[in-house]
């Protein structure tokens with residue numbers, strides 16, 4: 001999700017010159033057990049593992065929030081952030097990379113996250129996004145999967161191809177029974193699929209199924225955006241997204257353009273239970289699904 005999405009999701013203030021006002025943002029911490037925590041502020045949901053080895057942080061929201069995030073972590077541990085995982089390259093998940101990287105964190109992410117953060121990009125709305133300074137780049141990358149043995153946890157990071165982007169990862173804390181899904185899962189809102197950055201609807205469904213294959217009945221699921229979720233929430237979301245795909249795929253196969261498909265309102269009959277006034281409206285979602293299936 002990009003900046004506009006965050007504004008829609010959180011409703012928080014924008015200053016007169018269009019900059020987001022982070023001064024009112026507070027970082028909230030939820031204890032998920034096993035030394036694993038979810039934190040929320042503005043931007044993508046954070047995951048934190050603390051214990052005898054140190055601190056592993058998943059995502060870092062926006063640069064102006066780095067001090068608040070570090071303060072929230074210091075309430076859990078007297079150690080600094082040793083490892084910082086990026087679930088994907090979007091700025092509401094990597095905006096603090098430079099600060100934490102300069103603070104000594106070792107940044108870990110998929111090959112495509114480093115590739116995108118280290119070069120100028122054009123985002124899904126056609127805006128230029130400049131390369132980040134090299135302190136913000138991942139220094140350990142992987143193509144498929146990597147495992148940490150850390151704080152008494154086996155932490156498996158599984159790349160999910162062509163999902164929200166081309167660099168997504170699902171991070172599974174085996175002993176704590178927690179999965180962080182990054183933006184492959186939006187809880188209680190229309191999902192954003194960044195087709196311009198290699199995402200696709202089939203990969204999003206695959207990511208849900210991969211997480212479900214890793215999960216047990218009581219697994220706590222951290223979505224990229226939205227509240228902490230259960231396995232039942234993830235199954236329900238997977239089924240709704242699949243129903244949207246199945247409504248649109250025959251139209252793509254029949255040769256209709258994305259514009260024709262959006263105009264036909266293919267999602268209306270599904271009564272998807274998500275707010276329709278967010279950054280991702282039903283029409284935008286239909287367009288992203290149609291575009292990804294046309295590629």
Ligand SMILES: [Zn+2]
Nearest residue numbers: 001002090183
């Ligand atoms: Zn995102």
